[in-house]
Amino acid sequence: MCAYMIRTTRKHQTNLTKSIITLITVWLLTCSFATQTRAQQKKQMVRLAKITVDPAQLETYNAALKEQMTTAIRVEPGVLTYYAVADKANPTHITILEIYADTAAYKAHITTPHFTKYKNTVKDMVKSLELVDVTLVGAAKKPGM
Secondary structure, three states: OHHHHHHHHHHHHHHHHHHHHHHHHHHHHHHHHHHHHHHHHHHOEEEEEEEEEOHHHHHHHHHHHHHHHHHHHHHOOOEEEEEEEEOOOOOOEEEEEEEEOOHHHHHHHOOOHHHHHHHHHHOOOEEEEEEEEEOOOOOOOOOOO
């Protein structure tokens, strides 16, 4: 009976040790990924572009903006996010949320042919432009969105 209890106790100790090692490993990996994510967010360049567009050219402006945004996301690895929204009460007031991997990615972006084309296309459509560098406080989105 004593031999059985000793074997059973050792078996439980071995299982407990394996469980503790697994938990510690998962905890260390979680901490590592969280640190990497925070470091990546700290490097990112986040900017708001507040634009007022000539009402007579709004449709043409929106088309040029969409073309530039989709091209940048498709061909530039450092362009991470673009959201453009229009004020419901005044659709000529456009706000764009731009997120770049870092400042170098932004600097590369503004020299691309598609961005240069966009700037040349809309130069007489934009009545005002305010660029505001911001800090990303948090983000949440559903997977696959």
